[in-house]
Amino acid sequence: MNRLSSAILACLALVFATTSVRGMDPLPIDAAPVNIRVELQVVTLPQEIAVPLVAELMDEKTIEPAYVKVQGLLGKGAGKLIGWPIITTTVGQRAVSENNDEFRYATEYSAPAVAVISNGVIVDQTKTEPKPGEPLPSTILASTPMAFETRNTGVTLEVEPFITPDGKHISLTLVPQHVRLKGDD
DSSP states (O other), X not given: OOHHHHHHHHHHHHHHHHTOOTTOOOOOTTSSOOEEEEEOOEEEOOHHHHHHHHHHHHSTTTHHHHHHHHHHHHHHTSSEEEEOOEEEEETTOOEEEEEEEXXXXXXXXXXXXXXXXXXXXXXXXXXXXXXXXXXXXXXXXXXXXXXXXXXXXXXEEEEEEEEOTTSSOEEEEEEXXXXXXXXXX
């Protein structure tokens, strides 16, 4: 498990912590729409710190002190805050927060070729048999990008909250994403 994936796991636990509804009075089913607020902190932490924090963030008894530890690490510079999307939505309404940059990249290239030049004119871009003893000036034509795709890089959070029929719990559909270029920290 690399450093980044450990950090993201720790952050997912933070999302669950901020959406707890324990101790809340049951919500009347026929009540006006209820606003639900979801926060996601995406941080990078060294693996030796992040892995133990994941277990602490997933345990109801240690989640609060673990959250405080994460904030302390960020304050000391031992971790880096990558993104912090906050979404407020109502029950049954899908909401998305995006903080992305578009990254365009080549997916197909033309084959490289060798151009044989005679008297300043391109004679052949494939294979040409030289005449004995006659040097042929040539140049290599690099491959050229022919097709492109675009991918968003950054942090995206998609949520859709539901209240259970008894009105005591909130169920969330979460789709967190952190996309980055390999090698970027």
